[in-house]
Amino acid sequence: MSLFTDPRWSEALGHLPDYLGNHVRVSVTALALGLAISLPLAIVARNRPVLRGALLGLASIVQTVPGLALLALFYPLLLALAALSLQWFGAGFSAFGFLPSVLALALYSMLPVLRNTITGLDGVDAALTEAAQGVGMTPQQSLFMVELPLALPVMMAGIRTSAVWVIGTATLSTPIGQTSLGNYIFAGLQTQNWVFVLFGCFAAALLALAVDQLLALIETGIRLRQRVRTAIGALGIAALVVATLVRSLSYSGLRVVVGAKTFSEQYVLAALMAQRLQAAGLPATTREGLGSNVIYDALGSGDIDVYVDYSGTLWANQFHHTDVKPREELLGILKDTLAKASITLFGELGFANAYALVMPRRKAEALGIKSIADLASHTSTMTMAADYEFFSRPEWAGLQKAYGIAFRAQRQMQPDFMYAAVASGEVDVIAGYTSDGLIAKYDLVVLDDPKYAIPPYDAIMLLAPKRGNDQALRAALQPLLGRIDIATMREANLRAAGNDATSSPDVVARWLWEKIGRK
Amino acid sequence: MIAPLISFSHVSKSFDGGRVQAVDDVSLDVAEGEFLAIVGGSGSGKTTLLRLANRLIEPSTGSITVAGEDVTSVDPIGLRRRIGYVFQSGGLFPHMSVADNIGITPRLLGIPSDEISARVDELLDLVRLDRTHHRDRFPHELSGGQRQRVGVARALAARPRIVLMDEPFGALDPLTRDALGDDYRALHKQLGLTTIMITHDMTEAILLADRVAVMRSGKLLAEGTPTDLSQSDDPYVGELLGTPRRQAARLQMLLPKDDGGGAA
Numbered sequence: 200m201s202l203f204t205d206p207r208w209s210e211a212l213g214h215l216p217d218y219l220g221n222h223v224r225v226s227v228t229a230l231a232l233g234l235a236i237s238l239p240l241a242i243v244a245r246n247r248p249v250l251r252g253a254l255l256g257l258a259s260i261v262q263t264v265p266g267l268a269l270l271a272l273f274y275p276l277l278l279a280l281a282a283l284s285l286q287w288f289g290a291g292f293s294a295f296g297f298l299p300s301v302l303a304l305a306l307y308s309m310l311p312v313l314r315n316t317i318t319g320l321d322g323v324d325a326a327l328t329e330a331a332q333g334v335g336m337t338p339q340q341s342l343f344m345v346e347l348p349l350a351l352p353v354m355m356a357g358i359r360t361s362a363v364w365v366i367g368t369a370t371l372s373t374p375i376g377q378t379s380l381g382n383y384i385f386a387g388l389q390t391q392n393w394v395f396v397l398f399g400c401f402a403a404a405l406l407a408l409a410v411d412q413l414l415a416l417i418e419t420g421i422r423l424r425q426r427v428r429t430a431i432g433a434l435g436i437a438a439l440v441v442a443t444l445v446r447s448l449s450y451s452g453l454r455v456v457v458g459a460k461t462f463s464e465q466y467v468l469a470a471l472m473a474q475r476l477q478a479a480g481l482p483a484t485t486r487e488g489l490g491s492n493v494i495y496d497a498l499g500s501g502d503i504d505v506y507v508d509y510s511g512t513l514w515a516n517q518f519h520h521t522d523v524k525p526r527e528e529l530l531g532i533l534k535d536t537l538a539k540a541s542i543t544l545f546g547e548l549g550f551a552n553a554y555a556l557v558m559p560r561r562k563a564e565a566l567g568i569k570s571i572a573d574l575a576s577h578t579s580t581m582t583m584a585a586d587y588e589f590f591s592r593p594e595w596a597g598l599q600k601a602y603g604i605a606f607r608a609q610r611q612m613q614p615d616f617m618y619a620a621v622a623s624g625e626v627d628v629i630a631g632y633t634s635d636g637l638i639a640k641y642d643l644v645v646l647d648d649p650k651y652a653i654p655p656y657d658a659i660m661l662l663a664p665k666r667g668n669d670q671a672l673r674a675a676l677q678p679l680l681g682r683i684d685i686a687t688m689r690e691a692n693l694r695a696a697g698n699d700a701t702s703s704p705d706v707v708a709r710w711l712w713e714k715i716g717r718k
Numbered sequence: 719m720i721a722p723l724i725s726f727s728h729v730s731k732s733f734d735g736g737r738v739q740a741v742d743d744v745s746l747d748v749a750e751g752e753f754l755a756i757v758g759g760s761g762s763g764k765t766t767l768l769r770l771a772n773r774l775i776e777p778s779t780g781s782i783t784v785a786g787e788d789v790t791s792v793d794p795i796g797l798r799r800r801i802g803y804v805f806q807s808g809g810l811f812p813h814m815s816v817a818d819n820i821g822i823t824p825r826l827l828g829i830p831s832d833e834i835s836a837r838v839d840e841l842l843d844l845v846r847l848d849r850t851h852h853r854d855r856f857p858h859e860l861s862g863g864q865r866q867r868v869g870v871a872r873a874l875a876a877r878p879r880i881v882l883m884d885e886p887f888g889a890l891d892p893l894t895r896d897a898l899g900d901d902y903r904a905l906h907k908q909l910g911l912t913t914i915m916i917t918h919d920m921t922e923a924i925l926l927a928d929r930v931a932v933m934r935s936g937k938l939l940a941e942g943t944p945t946d947l948s949q950s951d952d953p954y955v956g957e958l959l960g961t962p963r964r965q966a967a968r969l970q971m972l973l974p975k976d977d978g979g980g981a982a
Binding site: 326327329330331332333334335336337340344345348349422 | 772774795796798799803805806807809810811812813822823826827872876
């Protein structure tokens with residue numbers, strides 16, 4: 200199959216109206232908000248050196264915060280605000296997706312606009328501002344009739360830079376629940392679907408270029424006083440906005456939103472749930488690539504309706520338990536705790552996706568290592584790798600305490616690359632996931648945990664408060680409970696890790712349904 | 719003598735908290751219909767004095783009256799709209815057409831655009847620019863002389879009684895400068911204007927103005943008609959007059975057949 204006949208291109212194209220529409224909407228709103236704030240600020244600050252220094256300094260600091268972190272920071276902030284607003288005014292708002300993305304991106308857009316507006320206004324010949332005064336202009340008339348028109352080319356250069364930045368950075372709004380062209384990139388990275396990654400990158404780049412050129416058209420139109428150019432540019436931008444709005448209107452409605460975290464197992468399970476819901480005649484859509492900390496709150500606030508979490512993750516991360524309980528007892532406590540937040544623990548899927556220390560079988564056998572206890576004496580000369588969150592999770596502290604392990608070095612990496620790294624010997628041990636298909640593929644072995652330092656991680660399906668009594672939804676998803684065993688999930692994950700058309704979450708989910716449906 | 723149209727009375731202006739004394743105790747009256755030239759080198763305070771007249775800057779001490787009113791007691795914006803101002807090398811707005819530049823003050827005054835348009839045509843004729851050819855041009859498409867003609871037209875657009883000119887012809891070639899100076903002098907008479915012109919060129923001052931004031935280091939050294947000035951015993955005034963005198967003598971010698979009409 201050649202690169203161009205790959206059916207994943209057409210699958211990617213199918214998502215384009217949704218992803219592009221959302222991307223444009225969030226970028227344009229953020230840019231408009233950013234401009235509405237930074238232009239007046241720049242004008243006020245230009246003759247006030249202290250304010251000006253403070254503003255530019257602040258904007259520069261914002262710029263140094265990585266885009267993903269800035270976006271992620273707005274989520275808990277808004278969540279707290281939404282809770283306050285609900286308490287005080289009786290009306291909350293969604294702190295998920297659109298709003299935090301727009302705010303973070305607007306902040307991100309400010310520096311070039313501020314800097315170029317101030318520089319542009321400074322660059323206006325003093326003889327001309329004096330002439331403006333001399334012919335009888337008020338300071339305001341001088342600003343609007345002389346200074347701003349003359350500073351316009353420099354200001355527009357700043358606005359164009361901002362637009363390109365915002366459109367690029369908006370791809371990072373996927374993990375906080377805003378659908379964007381980043382969905383291609385995040386999904387593609389997780390499922391090793393390079394077609395998606397490429398498609399997302401190209402689409403974002405093309406969009407940035409197009410908006411940049413439309414703005415350039417407006418700029419030259421204004422400068423050369425050619426109304427036609429200005430009109431074409433403005434119409435182009437307006438058309439982009441309108442096109443995305445029309446699309447979103449047709450999208451609204453009472454859809455069931457299925458959430459997925461940022462790894463391929465979650466993509467497959469979300470696709471499976473969505474397929475089941477659709478088969479039962481319930482319109483369903485997925486919100487993928489949500490951060491672990493975002494997704495639970497999103498369910499609680501009803502931004503998503505259903506998703507699969509893991510008992511140990513909720514136990515340790517969400518509810519901050521430091522002890523470990525036996526599986527059944529832990530599930531029972533969780534069910535009660537969740538019920539207090541009106542969240543329904545609908546049931547277990549049948550497999551567990553626990554963290555586990557994993558190493559190559561051959562090496563483990565050579566060293567006589569079967570359990571983490573056996574590993575402990577070797578760790579001072581070994582390197583360990585884990586995903587981005589493992590080393591800051593409570594179970595890592597628990598492991599260290601229980602077995603007294605201390606590695607020579609610890610590295611963080613993208614989960615998909617971790618398995619290849621341990622198989623090639625670049626690292627000695629990894630914190631893998633028990634349901635991962637790559638364990639079999641690379642002939643790795645999962646080390647026993649005789650002291651039960653790692654809590655159980657049963658995959659459990661959670662329902663949002665408003666869906667707890669939705670009988671149609673429960674009936675559609677009921678057949679998935681208790682049906683997916685670890686071997687089946689591993690095989691599904693291995694399929695999803697492939698790099699061809701049969702590895703898309705939708706295709707793997709269909710395979711999975713056939714397999715468990717036949718049992 | 720009737721009451722002066724513009725009057726400076728013991729005016730001083732200092733900058734940088736008193737460290738630079740730009741204008742130092744100057745008293746000077748300009749009568750209605752008069753053409754006054756203020757001559758001085760750079761740093762003499764002549765431009766500062768001019769800007770004080772339409773309140774582009776405010777005096778440190780002393781008072782300035784225009785048509786009997788103290789300038790600090792009237793709205794500066796209105797004052798500036800009533801007084802024409804011709805800037806050094808034009809000061810035209812590069813993003814506006816010739817017509818828009820000329821019509822700017824009437825537009826600020828809220829005059830209807832068809833009236834402004836008619837006024838622009840009238841002014842283009844007045845400063846001897848071709849209506850159809852120059853109206854919609856932009857300043858960068860004009861020659862230096864044409865730009866300064868637009869500058870004069872702009873200053874006259876709102877029918878001011880007073881025109882202030884800051885070295886208006888300084889950057890032009892001698893021929894253009896001569897033609898423009900003569901044209902302006904004619905306009906001054908025709909429209910009954912009161913003009914104060916700043917220049918560093920004594921010859922230009924003598925040829926165009928009714929009365930000449932000489933400034934140096936912020937002080938008014940001498941003022942009067944060219945004849946008055948030639949009797950001054952101030953060495954700097956004598957030095958300034960030396961140049962036109964030498965030029966006149968040399969021209970007389972080099973161009974004997976010209977019947978003396980060249981300079982007058």
